[in-house]
Structure formats: structure tokens, C-alpha cells
Amino acid sequence: MHSNSSHAIQNPKSKIQNPKPTKDDTQTALLMAAPALLGLLLFVALPFLLALIISFTNLRLGSPLPLQFLGLEQYRRVWLDPNFRQAMLNNGLFALVMVPVQTALALGLALLLNRSLPGIAIFRTIFFMPVVFPMALVAVIWTIIYAPGANGMMNALLSSVTFGLWQPRDFLNDPALALPAIMLLSLWQGAGFQMVIILAGLQSIPIALYEAAAIDGSNKWNQFRYITVPQLRNTLIFVMLVTSILSFRLFDQIQIMTQGGPNGSTTTVMYEAVKASFEQQKMAKGAAMTVIFFAIVLVITTLQRFLVPEESSID
Template structure:
């Protein structure tokens, strides 16, 4: 399209337009990111009289030997291993139900999506009340009701076994609507002609799901699983509000440890090293998603 003379070069005006955003990204994303890497190789402590030194990989060695940080990595992984498949399956199930041509589906969609607009801090506060200990607590009473009284009341958030699953449940409650909406959009993008052709061939519903819906949804599902996995590793708000990482590190997470180190103990370098580990995990998950999506494109 070289016929329009104005297209030759907009460098000046373009840089002018992009500058505010680019400067912002540089100062508040790129710079702190580089700073995280640099700080993680030092011994910087806020307010410490000792001079800052270059320590190489010392901080990484320290956090690796820190039992709380190991617990944190384990908890985040456990969280992801349970939440990602369960939440995705639930979201897929809801989306399939809502995708049927029945009246009133918009209302149900609204109800399932509603928790998404709730700030996580509020969700954590409300569920803390729901998890109140004793038989009078709502969750205990509910479980007692559905088990016909076979449930012994728990103090969920102070129980090393139950604290993490308790946080998982409310996180799924808040997050599933988000996934559901994305999957629903994916379902609606599948050409109906595929199903019509399958119906003519006498294919049953299960086979249609197995051989049309799932393959067509593949990239959408990979995407929502990626986002959820990363969310699982970002876990912080719920832990800070509900358990402070306890009891006995049963619910501590990488971000909780990073904030504790840098914010409460002023150990910037240690916090930075944890942050870098966190980023590497996120990067690995993202690369994995790209590979999975590419692979599928190559097959097609």
C-alpha cells in the first residue's frame, strides 16, 4: 500500500502516542523485574547498616534450605493439582449445561458468574465466617446435614489437614464462573454444522462430545487451565486473611513467603529470590501452554 504518501513514516507522532504507556511499562514492570533479578544476587535488607554485597546464588541456596519455602512450593503445587482439574471440569460441566437451548439459561449464567465480581479479600472474610468452628458453623452444619449427622465438626482453618482444602473450595467458588464464561464462548464458536453432520451419521451424544466438542475446545481448555494454574501459584489474599500461612505452614504459599520475607522482615534480597523462582514457574507453565497449542496446530 505505498500509494498514500502519508504512510511513509509516523515515527515522531507514533513515539509521542506510545511514550506514556511505554515509559510506564519500563518504570513499573521492566525495571522492577530486572531489579528482582539483581537484588536476588545480593544481601540487601531495608534499614540494615551493613553494606550491600554481591552474594551470587546464596539467597537461592538459602530459600531452598528454608523449610517454609519448600512447604510453600509444595502447597502451591498441591493447590494447582487439585484446583485446576476440578475447577475446569466444573466450569466445562456448567458451560455444557448452559449451552443447551433452554429458557432461563441467562439467569443461571448470571448466578454462576456473580462470585467473579467479588473481591477476593471479601470472599475470604465471608468464608472465614462460613468455616466457623463447632457444629453451629455453616459449613459444619451443611456437611452434617448432607451426611445425615455423620460429620464431626472441624475447625477448618486451624486444622493442618483441612485448612488448604478449605481455601481451595472458596477459590474455586470465586473462580469457576470466569472459566465457565470463556468455555461457553468457546462452545458457541463451534460450527453447528459439525453436530448436524454427526447427527445424520447417527453419532450419539457422548461420541459427539468426545469427537467434536472436546477437540474443538482444546485450545480454550488449555488456555483456561494455564490461567488457573498461574492463579494457583499467585495465591496470596486468601492465605493472608484466613490463615497467615498456618497452621504449621500448612497453607503457606510462595507469594506469602516472599511478602513475609521482604515486607515483615525487610529482607528484600530473599523476597526477590523467591519472586524470581515464582516467575520461573509461571514462565515454565506459559511455555508449556505454547508448546501444547503449537503441537495441535502442527497436527491440523
């Protein structure tokens, strides 16, 4: 009798732990997801489909030529465009630097701010504040910081740090310094966003893991290496994916600060696509650039997910 009652208690428990979704649950989930799915359809899927269709034509605003179907010819022209190849190189270099550096900086800031100290919320707000500033405002401010001459703020700072050894440079008009200058701006502006995500991941790590490690005599470095990093694996993967996508979407800073110069050293795919579409009025060429850009970003993010798979949570 006792075993039967125990078996009767265990069965309901297993049903509660592994509930099967019902038809009503599925309908409710679809209803709640409908606004987001509709937004994706209207503002992502349909525009991309339209861009894909346009990229196979010779559409050009204000042109008297009739609309023609060119097939893959437009893509061949884009690949042969030296400005587009330079833009791809700049985007790749920007992402190659920004993804590891920004992720490491965000992780360091999150570790510093993951403390129960008086006024810690103020410091978190200060580090996150650049994220909420409009990029147009940030770009204008940093253009002033990068002003050429000895009176420029960045030149004055570097001259002071090096005790006068630094010679004033025109950062945004120097082909060797323009892209690094954009990287520094983007690093300052975007690290706070990744910091908040990693900070949330840090606060979800059970304290018991660190307490057990401390009892076993583990030092801080070993706790970071064997507890913090493995527990943040999925969070760090997400942060790197988001940073990669944002790096390839680089546009606002370029448009405001350098207009792709000097000598194309800061041009990007998005800047070239916008320039082709609206300045040169070559809508088909711009559409082809965006389709290629989307395909490349999709491949990169897929490879990241494939090469660094997420770990499933252990209950």
C-alpha cells in the same frame, strides 16, 4: 479471451486473500500496541529487572549494614529455607488439584449454560458473579462459613447431609483440612471466569458439525467426544494455562484466612515472599523468592504449551 479474463479475476482475489503488510500497516500496529507495550515495560519488565538485581545483594530495610553484592548466595539461602520448600510443595499441590478440577467444572457449567432457554442469561450471571467479588470479601465470608463448632455453616451442612455422623471440625486450624478448604473457596470463586471463556469457545463451534453428526446417527456423547472437545482444544489449553498461573499466585486467601498456618500447611511462595519483604524487611530474600517463583511458573507454562501444542485453525 475468456480464460484471460478469468485469470485476471482470480489474481486480484488471491491478492485480497493474502494481503502483504505495508510499512504504514506496521507503523499503525505498533502505534496501537504502544500503550500496552509501555505498560508491560513499566509494570512488569522493569520491576522484575529490579527484583533480579536486588536478589543478588543483602538489601534489608532498616539495617545498618552496608549494601553488599552476594551473587547466588541469596538463592542458596532461599533453597535451604524449609518454609520456602513447604510453600513450593503447597503451591504445587494446589495447582495439581485446581487445574484439572476447575477446568472440568468450568467445562460442565459452560455446557449446561450453552442453551437457548428463557432466562439463561440470569443463570450465567449468577455463576459468574463470584468472580467480580473482591477476594478480601470472599475470604471473610468463607471464614465465617468455616467457623468451628456445630453452629458453623459448613459443619452444620455436613452434619445434616451425613445425618449427624459428621463431627464438627475447625477447618482453618486443621493441617489436614486447611488447604482443601482454601481449594474449595478458590474453586467456587474462580470457576465462573473459566466458564465464560469456555462458553465463548462453545458458541464459536459451527452448528453444522452437530447437525451432520446427528444425521449420521451420532449420540450426544460421541458429539461431545469427537466435536466439542477437539473444537475446544485451544480454548482448554488457554484456560489451563491461566488457571496454572493463578494457582501459583495464591496469596489473598492465605493472608486473610490462615496466615500460612497451621504449621505451614497453607503457606505459599507469594505469602513467604511478602512476609520476608515487609514483615522481616529482608528485601533481597523476598526478591530472590519472586525470581525463583517466576522461573518455575515460566517453565511450567512453557512445558504445557510444548506438551499440548495448539491446533491451527482450518479455513
